[in-house]
Structure formats: C-alpha cells, structure tokens
Amino acid sequence: MAEGQHSLRYIERDAVMHRIYPLVKLAWVFMVAAGLFLYKTPLSGAINFVILLLLTVFLGKIPLREILSSSKFILGLGLILMFFHLIADPGNVVYQLGPLKVTDTGLIQGPIFFFRLSVVVLASFVLIWTTDTRDLMVSLAKAGIPYRFAFAVFLALRFLPLVQQEVDAVRSAHAIRGRASKSSLGHRIKLWQRYMFTVLVNGLRKAEAAAAALECRAFGSSPTRTYVKDVHFHAVDLVLLIVTAAIITVLVLRERTGFLF
Amino acid sequence: MTETNIIAELRNVSYTHWNHQEPTLKNVTLQLQRGTLSVLVGPGGSGKSTLCDLLNGRIPKLLGGQLTGEVIIDGLDTAKVEVKELTKRVGSVSQDPETMFATLYVEDEIAFGPENLLVDADEIRLTVEELLDVTQLRPQRRNLVWHLSGGQVQKLGLATALAMKPSLIILDEPTANLDPIATLSVYDMVLKLREQGMTILLVIRELDEFLSCADQVLLLQEGTLLTSGTPQEVLKSHGEAMFTSLGVWLPETTEIGLTLRNRHNIQMRDIPITVPETIALLQDNHLLDQPLVLPVREAQPATVQPELLVEAKNLSFRYAEGTHALKDVSFNIHAGELLAIVGRNGAGKSTLAKLLVGLLKPQAGSLTLFDKPAAQWKVEDLANHIALVFQNPEHQFLTDKVWDEIDYSLLARNVTDLEVRKETIQESLTRLGLEAVVDKHPFSLSAGMKRRLGVATMLVCRPRILLVDEPTYGQDKQMTQTLMHFMEEIRAEGIAVVMITHDMRLVQEYAQRVIVMSEGQLLFDGQPQGLFNQDEILQAANLRKTVLHDLVSELTARGVLISGEVRTTSDLLTALTTREEVQNG
Structure with a gap:
C-alpha cells in the first residue's frame, strides 16, 4: 500500500x-x-x-x-x-x-x-x-469545543489517504488516454481542470455517503458522547x-x- | 405468527424524492419477521436503496421528499419519531463500508456508534471484545481501517452496525467486490447472526449463495414490489423473468430447473437450487438414462499461428515501499484470444495490467510489447496499441459530452479529418447503444452506459489488446452480458481481450485461457476447464469452482457419460432436451 x-x-x-x-x-x-x-x-x-x-x-x-x-x-x-x-x-x-x-x-x-x-x-x-489524532479530538471536546467541530478535523485526516488514492487513479487513467491538443501547456491545464473536477465530484459523493453513514451511527444525536479511550x-x-x-x-x-x- | 413478531413493516408506501417528478417507490407493502433473513433483489435503479433509506429512517426525516403510507419499525412510525430512536433499532452497512468508517483503528471504529449513543464506556468495551470475536477481527484490532482486506472491511462494517444493538440489520451488497472465498465467509457470518435471532435484510444482485437459506425473497422492479414470499414461491412465479428480463443472477442449477419447467414442461414440486436437488430432478425425469451428447463446437478455423502480441519472461516487480508485487512471471498474449486473469485482491493483477499499458516499467525479466521492449514505449504511444478500461470509468473521462469524449480519443491519435471523425464516432455510438445520450455529460450516465462509453473511447483507438478491469463491477447481469457479448465480437475481429476478474462464471463461459495469480506468482496458465480440476491452485488463489462445474463433475462421478465440453447452462440444457425431444418423438 x-x-x-x-x-x-x-x-x-x-x-x-x-x-x-x-x-x-x-x-x-x-x-x-x-x-x-x-x-x-x-x-x-x-x-x-x-x-x-x-x-x-x-x-x-x-x-x-x-x-x-x-x-x-x-x-x-x-x-x-x-x-x-x-x-x-x-x-x-x-x-x-x-x-x-x-x-x-x-x-x-x-x-x-x-x-x-x-x-x-x-x-x-x-x-x-x-x-x-483521536486523543487530540477528545481533549478538544473535553475543553468545551463541541465534539462535532473537533471531529471535523479528525475526519478530514481520515479521508486524506482516500483522496490521494483517487488522485493517483485519475492520473493514471488520464495518462493512457493520450493527448488531444498540440500545445503541451494547454493539455496540462486541461488535465488539471479534470483532476479537480473528477476528484471533487467523487469526493462529494464519498462525503455524502460518509455523512449518511454518520447519521445512521447516531453521530451528533446528543450534544455529548462517551469515550472508550479517554485521555486524562x-x-x-x-x-x-x-x-x-x-x-x-x-x-x-x-x-x-x-x-x- | 403474532403481530409482535414483525420487526419492520411498510404499508402502502409510495415515495417521491424531492427533486424527482416520478415516484421511486409505488404502493409497496411488506413485512420483515423477527429472526428471519430477507433478500431484496431487482435490477439497477429499481428503488432498492430508497427502500433501505425508508427502513433506516433517513427518509423522510433527513432526505425529505413526499411519503405516503406508513413505515413502522419496532412499533414506531418513522415519520413521527426522531432519527436517533431509529438508529438504535436499525443498523445499515453501505455497499462500500470504507467510506462509512469514521475513525482510524478497528477497535475504535466498533466503539464509535455506541459512544455517540452515550453508552457507558465499560459496557462498550465488552461489546467491542464480543464483536471482535464474532467477526474474527481480533488479530486486526489495532489495524488502521484502510489496511484491511475486502472481506475484513465488510466484517468491520457489520460489527459497527451490530455494536448499536439493533433489531434489524440492512446489508447493501456486502459481497459485490469480494473474491469467492471472502464472499463465503461473509455469508457464513450472516447465517450465524440469523441463528442468534437477528433480523437481516440483504440487498443483492446475485442470489447464488443465499437462495437456499433465505426466509423471504422480495423482488422489486421500477419501484413496484413484484412479489414477495419464500424462495420457492418467488422462483415459481417470477423465476424466469428474474434471470431473463430482470437481470438477477440465479444459481446455474436453478436456471436449468426453471428452463426445464417453463419451456419443456417438466413437472417438479420444487425448483432445484443445490446440485443434489438438481440431479434428483434429472434422475426422476429419466433425463440421465442415456449419455449426454453436446453439439460439436465449430472448430476454430485452422489459420496460421495467431500473432504474438505480448511476451513476458521472468517478470518481477517490487514497489518502492517494498511490496513484491510480481515474482518471476512468464506468459504470452496472442491476437484474437479472450484471456482472463484471476486471483484475490493484491495478487498482482493490477500491477500486471499497469505494466502492460506502460504505467509501470519492468524491473527484472523481459517484457516485449508488439516486438519492442516495454521500456522503450511511451505511455501515450502504447495507448494506440493496448487499451485499458478502468474499474471506475469516470476516472478516464476528460470532456463534458459523450460525443466529445470519443472525439478526444480520435484527436489524441491524430485523426483530424472531420468527416472521418464524425463517421467513426457515429459508428461506435451505434455499436455500443449510446446514440440516445450523445449530448449528455459522461458523469450523468447510468453505470452500464459509463462502462460502455469507457469501452468506446478505447476501441476507436483501434487497439490490438483491450484490457478490462472487473467487467462485472457495479453492473447487473444484463449489463454484464451485453458487455461480454461485445467482447466476444471484437475478439472475433482479431483483437485480444484480457479481462481481470474474480467472477468464475464469467471465466467459464467466455474465457479461452485463464491465468491465475497468487501473491505475485503465476500459478496456472491454461484452459478454464483444466483449472477447475486443480483444487490446490483454486484454494491457494481464493477461487471456487462454479456450480455448473460441480454439477457436471457430480454427473460424471455418477457414471453419466458426457461427450463434449459444458461451458454454459444452455450447453447442458441443449444436451438434456434435444434427447428428450428424440424420446418424445
């Protein structure tokens, strides 16, 4: 990996x-x-x-x-x-x-x-x-920051590797499509626009799925939560x-x- | 059965999404009994996920839309209670659980749900320990959630849902992308849960493994519940439609039984599901009294030795971080053959594909692509000779219109003549059934169409090898068959088709040659029939024989003489029925 x-x-x-x-x-x-x-x-x-x-x-x-x-x-x-x-x-x-x-x-x-x-x-x-990062989140939440916000940072870290995977996949997929324009710079710019588009669209879809999953797991249903691994x-x-x-x-x-x- | 035994119930439910005109579900009424396993099947876009969202309470509270009728979970009307109350009662596992994980480690992930429900920490610890045992994930408890195999990801998904102590579990295609052995272990776990009294709703495209043990089958088509009942009831009333027009995979044995019953008027009390049931049926009807003779296949025209396109000798590859992805692999690819590469996830299949299209360069051993060493090829030039259709076709799209997408491929290989381009694009659109969507955005197409567009953009480059990664990924039976027939066609034109898959039925029906990979090594290279006789290799590569193969071996073991090769259910059916007609006549 x-x-x-x-x-x-x-x-x-x-x-x-x-x-x-x-x-x-x-x-x-x-x-x-x-x-x-x-x-x-x-x-x-x-x-x-x-x-x-x-x-x-x-x-x-x-x-x-x-x-x-x-x-x-x-x-x-x-x-x-x-x-x-x-x-x-x-x-x-x-x-x-x-x-x-x-x-x-x-x-x-x-x-x-x-x-x-x-x-x-x-x-x-x-x-x-x-x-x-989990401990940092817990300590932030214990300091009074609503855990939903503290958790947002944590989730961003959680999804970073997934985004990286996506970018790699898109990059290889584009490489084998070849180049349709004569200008090398124009081609580069066009590809970058595409990376952004594809990664963003798929990112949004994943985010939507993740949000749905969090809802189904009662995330944010109460203002507080318990912590199995507490930090002191x-x-x-x-x-x-x-x-x-x-x-x-x-x-x-x-x-x-x-x-x- | 008493009223209290019903866990979930839909009463005349119709539902329209807030941004849709037409209802997604139309007047659906169904019940899920406590401690049963219900299986929900139907073609893509029939409303299966909407039905799941209704049961787990996302509809109507979170997704809005227009809902009529009643959805009752554990005696609660979902429109009237808080979502929180429902999350305690219904656990959902999405198709791709990796996107639903919220933490980094396996054990934290299991604890996450109950933590949100303010369950006491000591109690959660007990639950986590218990579920680590149930899901056999104890050795991986401190693993990062993205360092798990496909099967382990599904099991962890299940554990996170179970941790909330629900009364109903909804699993959305838990085995869609698993190799056959991982699939079996997930099945075992589901059955064990039912034994312990859990109510389970399983959304699925392939009925194979679950058909014989499901308590209830629900068949959905275009938002209408066509039928519900025991597997036998549903098979008798809608069985043939399921595997013909509705695109649901059924076990080969059941397809044979249904065809004999519906088209050849053979009487049977139950539709056979397992191999012994099928053999009993055939024996009772005296269909096995005489040797089975298969029509002689049209011999391949004895042309000259097909052209050698790819030659790999003692190929090895190691990634920078140390993974030894390929070890001493040698094989050839010839023009006009349909080759399948199989093996579990991480066996080296994708590395092989990347080497073939030039995204990776060989490190040790030699790889000759079209008479030139791989190292001398540029990725862009190689693209004119060997094309790869990615698992997720969206990754390959570069434009905003279906037409432009194909045009891009032509421009990339310097076809500038407008007329020629027009003609070529038109031709490939017609060929792949994409005429109706020329002006649409590639991302807005259905899964099947995206796949076909992916193929179209590759084919106009007139490659000599077409590489397809997981042809069945995200597709129902009909889409897969359309795609495979197309592959057969282009193969006949002399293009080599290489498919990477773990669908053994596809291998048996279409592949002429199969390469088995396991842990970077090539374990087998030969005809699919030869592979099915090698139990050790199958086991090492996490593969399984098809039900059809099991049936044929069992027949042979019982002394039934079979002449010729049985590759598809229709092969066997033809052999069984032509003789029956002879008998009758």
Missing part, C-alpha cells in the same frame, strides 16, 4: 512526549511559535532549534532519519528563503560576488527567517508524531509549558538586556 508510508504520522511509542496531554502539546506549539516572533537575533532561534531537536530525539524518541525525511522539504525551503534574504535585504554591503550583494541586515534576517520556519514546522511535526490531564504535563516559557523568557531577556553572554 502506498499510503501511510510517509513518515509524518503518529506511531505508538513509549516516550515522554507521547504521554503529555494533547491540548498541552497544542498550546506548546503555539507558545514556541510566539517565542520565535519575539527573537531579534539568529542565535536565539538557533538555540531554540537545537533544544527542540534534542527534545524530539530524546523525549519524543523520533529517530533522526525520520525527522530528516519529513522535514527535508521544509528545511530546503528555509534555506532558499534565507538565501533570498541574504541577497535581497537592503543595508550595508559586506560581501560581494559578481552581481550578488550580501548585506548586514540580510546576514541577520536570513537566519532568523530560516529558524522561524524550521522551528515552527518541527514543533508541529512533534505534535503529529506524538499525538493520536495531569498537572505534571504543565512542566513542558513552564520550561518552554522559561527558555523563551531567558532568550528574550538576554537579547534585550545583554545579560549572560
């Missing part, structure tokens, strides 16, 4: 991060993201990046290989972004190679953007790697948030007041 082979998905592991209450982890992702927009130097971002990487490997028990294979695309994008900042930001030229001018602002802004992107993405990946909040989970807040505070204070180093 082609689906489920990518490494960006939840896998049961006996690790600290897996045991933390899903909602706490969600809050943690937001906290990490907020911190990144307070930093003004690349060093803070770099420190944050290293800490996060250590946390992923040791507390999340995610092998380095998996981290790399999932994030190589986003790291590449980050590097391109950094490169553009290096050469495009206005400021004093500190280095010149032919027509490319590297400025002092670019030297600071480039790495900042690189770390912003990679840390936010890696933090969200940690959430995905260590959290069963433990006060100790908050340590993750406290430590993260402390790290962010120290890094921000260091930048603003210049203490420590």
Whole structure:
C-alpha cells in the first residue's frame, strides 16, 4: 500500500512526549511559535532549534532519519528563503560576488527567517508524531469545543489517504488516454481542470455517503458522547509549558538586556 | 405468527424524492419477521436503496421528499419519531463500508456508534471484545481501517452496525467486490447472526449463495414490489423473468430447473437450487438414462499461428515501499484470444495490467510489447496499441459530452479529418447503444452506459489488446452480458481481450485461457476447464469452482457419460432436451 508510508504520522511509542496531554502539546506549539516572533537575533532561534531537536530525539524518541525525511522539504525551503534574504535585504554591503550583494541586515534576517520556519514546522511535526489524532479530538471536546467541530478535523485526516488514492487513479487513467491538443501547456491545464473536477465530484459523493453513514451511527444525536479511550490531564504535563516559557523568557531577556553572554 | 413478531413493516408506501417528478417507490407493502433473513433483489435503479433509506429512517426525516403510507419499525412510525430512536433499532452497512468508517483503528471504529449513543464506556468495551470475536477481527484490532482486506472491511462494517444493538440489520451488497472465498465467509457470518435471532435484510444482485437459506425473497422492479414470499414461491412465479428480463443472477442449477419447467414442461414440486436437488430432478425425469451428447463446437478455423502480441519472461516487480508485487512471471498474449486473469485482491493483477499499458516499467525479466521492449514505449504511444478500461470509468473521462469524449480519443491519435471523425464516432455510438445520450455529460450516465462509453473511447483507438478491469463491477447481469457479448465480437475481429476478474462464471463461459495469480506468482496458465480440476491452485488463489462445474463433475462421478465440453447452462440444457425431444418423438 502506498499510503501511510510517509513518515509524518503518529506511531505508538513509549516516550515522554507521547504521554503529555494533547491540548498541552497544542498550546506548546503555539507558545514556541510566539517565542520565535519575539527573537531579534539568529542565535536565539538557533538555540531554540537545537533544544527542540534534542527534545524530539530524546523525549519524543523520533529517530533522526525520520525527522530528516519529513522535514527535508521544509528545511530546503528555509534555506532558499534565507538565501533570498541574504541577497535581497537592503543595508550595508559586506560581501560581494559578481552581481550578488550580501548585506548586514540580510546576514541577520536570513537566519532568523530560516529558524522561524524550521522551528515552527518541527514543533508541529512533534505534535503529529506524538499525538493520536483521536486523543487530540477528545481533549478538544473535553475543553468545551463541541465534539462535532473537533471531529471535523479528525475526519478530514481520515479521508486524506482516500483522496490521494483517487488522485493517483485519475492520473493514471488520464495518462493512457493520450493527448488531444498540440500545445503541451494547454493539455496540462486541461488535465488539471479534470483532476479537480473528477476528484471533487467523487469526493462529494464519498462525503455524502460518509455523512449518511454518520447519521445512521447516531453521530451528533446528543450534544455529548462517551469515550472508550479517554485521555486524562495531569498537572505534571504543565512542566513542558513552564520550561518552554522559561527558555523563551531567558532568550528574550538576554537579547534585550545583554545579560549572560 | 403474532403481530409482535414483525420487526419492520411498510404499508402502502409510495415515495417521491424531492427533486424527482416520478415516484421511486409505488404502493409497496411488506413485512420483515423477527429472526428471519430477507433478500431484496431487482435490477439497477429499481428503488432498492430508497427502500433501505425508508427502513433506516433517513427518509423522510433527513432526505425529505413526499411519503405516503406508513413505515413502522419496532412499533414506531418513522415519520413521527426522531432519527436517533431509529438508529438504535436499525443498523445499515453501505455497499462500500470504507467510506462509512469514521475513525482510524478497528477497535475504535466498533466503539464509535455506541459512544455517540452515550453508552457507558465499560459496557462498550465488552461489546467491542464480543464483536471482535464474532467477526474474527481480533488479530486486526489495532489495524488502521484502510489496511484491511475486502472481506475484513465488510466484517468491520457489520460489527459497527451490530455494536448499536439493533433489531434489524440492512446489508447493501456486502459481497459485490469480494473474491469467492471472502464472499463465503461473509455469508457464513450472516447465517450465524440469523441463528442468534437477528433480523437481516440483504440487498443483492446475485442470489447464488443465499437462495437456499433465505426466509423471504422480495423482488422489486421500477419501484413496484413484484412479489414477495419464500424462495420457492418467488422462483415459481417470477423465476424466469428474474434471470431473463430482470437481470438477477440465479444459481446455474436453478436456471436449468426453471428452463426445464417453463419451456419443456417438466413437472417438479420444487425448483432445484443445490446440485443434489438438481440431479434428483434429472434422475426422476429419466433425463440421465442415456449419455449426454453436446453439439460439436465449430472448430476454430485452422489459420496460421495467431500473432504474438505480448511476451513476458521472468517478470518481477517490487514497489518502492517494498511490496513484491510480481515474482518471476512468464506468459504470452496472442491476437484474437479472450484471456482472463484471476486471483484475490493484491495478487498482482493490477500491477500486471499497469505494466502492460506502460504505467509501470519492468524491473527484472523481459517484457516485449508488439516486438519492442516495454521500456522503450511511451505511455501515450502504447495507448494506440493496448487499451485499458478502468474499474471506475469516470476516472478516464476528460470532456463534458459523450460525443466529445470519443472525439478526444480520435484527436489524441491524430485523426483530424472531420468527416472521418464524425463517421467513426457515429459508428461506435451505434455499436455500443449510446446514440440516445450523445449530448449528455459522461458523469450523468447510468453505470452500464459509463462502462460502455469507457469501452468506446478505447476501441476507436483501434487497439490490438483491450484490457478490462472487473467487467462485472457495479453492473447487473444484463449489463454484464451485453458487455461480454461485445467482447466476444471484437475478439472475433482479431483483437485480444484480457479481462481481470474474480467472477468464475464469467471465466467459464467466455474465457479461452485463464491465468491465475497468487501473491505475485503465476500459478496456472491454461484452459478454464483444466483449472477447475486443480483444487490446490483454486484454494491457494481464493477461487471456487462454479456450480455448473460441480454439477457436471457430480454427473460424471455418477457414471453419466458426457461427450463434449459444458461451458454454459444452455450447453447442458441443449444436451438434456434435444434427447428428450428424440424420446418424445
């Protein structure tokens, strides 16, 4: 089976991060993201990046290989972004190679953007790697969000592989029909319109069938429901948030007041 | 039988969908007794799913429309109670349960329904354990729901419905796309449930397995309940119409019995369903006293050795994620033959098809397509020589009109002359019976027509091989037969037809050669008759002999001499009846 082979998905592991209450982890992702927009130097971002990487490997028990294979695309994008900042930001030229001018602002802004992107993405990946989507849904519902809404997110994830299958099937089916127009670009555009149409029509049909099935299974018939696999909040989970807040505070204070180093 | 034994009842029910002019159901009255198995049959579009929606309460509360008459479930009028009350009483399993799954794991899926009904968590846990045993899904309890076989998907669908502790279960074509062995295991489970007192309504296209054990057969045509009663009652009154005009598959034995009764005036108390019943009938009527002589088939014209189109030698293929889909497979395809490729899901059939049309390239071994190695072919060029009709023809459609769809194929192979195109399109429309729908959107056609349009778009490319994936998928008997007759025709014109299927009856009746795949290996390559004698191969590939084959073997075992090859029921009938006429005359 082609689906489920990518490494960006939840896998049961006996690790600290897996045991933390899903909602706490969600809050943690937001906290990490907020911190990144307070930093003004690349060093803070770099420190944050290293800490996060250590946390992923040791507390999340995610092998380095998996981290790399999932994030190589986003790291590449980050590097391109950094490169553009290096050469495009206005400021004093500190280095010149032919027509490319590297400025002092670019030297600071480039790495900042690189770390912003990679840390936010890696933090969200940690959430995905260590959290069963069902548990996240349950914890959202317990926090007062109507379970019908919390569940919508979950269902979207559930149907993603089906959509992927559909796209693959349509693509191969189209390939063997050959090409009817001389223009290669025109043909491409036409095919894309068709992908969208076919996948959408079949998607709607599937959605309709799924909605009918949910109705038949009493989904949404009461404002609440029971959970066979419940998730429980433990006060100790908050340590993750406290430590993260402390790290962010120290890094921000260091930048603003210049203490420590 | 007392009134309390009725679980569900329709009283003079007519129903019109909100966006339709004509009623979908017309004055239907029926009853389902507690602890019985009822089978609902009828051609595509006869109102079967509407009837199911009436019983599970989606009509009228959720789907609207105009309903007259009464639908009573467990003493409740469905028009007057909340849908929630009905979901507790009626469990539905849709045709494709995969789309109805709401969670990721097998055990979560079973718990989902009762969780919504606010059942206590401990109680649900007990139910889940119990149902894992009933459905034999315990080893898969932590599996992702999309990592299940076709049979397991159906069983999980059943488990999710049973978890709600309903009084009635509705199953919509649970075995439509299963291989023969998975089909049997689903049947066994349904029968076991009835033994435990469950009421079951089964919507189905093929009556084969269930005919002998159903308590009630309901026959629907164009929204009218033609008849209802025990299988024998229904067979006697409408049996012949079922397998001729209504497109319902019946066991070969029953077809033989019905034909003998209705066309040859042979008296019988009951229509035979099983092989022993049929043999008893034939013996009682002295039809087996003399050897059966089949008319000699027209010998194939002894032409030169048919042209070799495809040659595969020691072909292997492994997907990037590790699945070893083909292992050392060798075979040939010749012009003008009808070849069937059979095997369970995941046996390597689709991989083989993709290699043939160039969507995949061979990794080890050699594959020669039309005297050129497969690796040197471009998919688009190959499309002019070998065409694939997909299981879901919608995936192949690229335009908004039936006419344009066929035109596209012609343009793709550089036919620019307007007159030629017009003529070719007109011809293929006529040939496949699509004239009436030229201006319609391909997506709006009926299932049978979509299939035929799929074939039309492929045939105008004048391929030398036509590959058809599951010809029976989503089709009733008549549609399948129309399609198969057409395949026979084009085969006679010298095109090689390759069908991928697990319908053994189709293989027996139409295929000249059959290739059996199992776990990536080729287990058999030869005539269908030869395959039916190889029990080990059949078992390894999850295949089953046809009822007709069983009947013929049983006859032979009893010393009846049969000369010639019996491929269809009419072969056997001709042999039985010509002699009878001789006797009478």
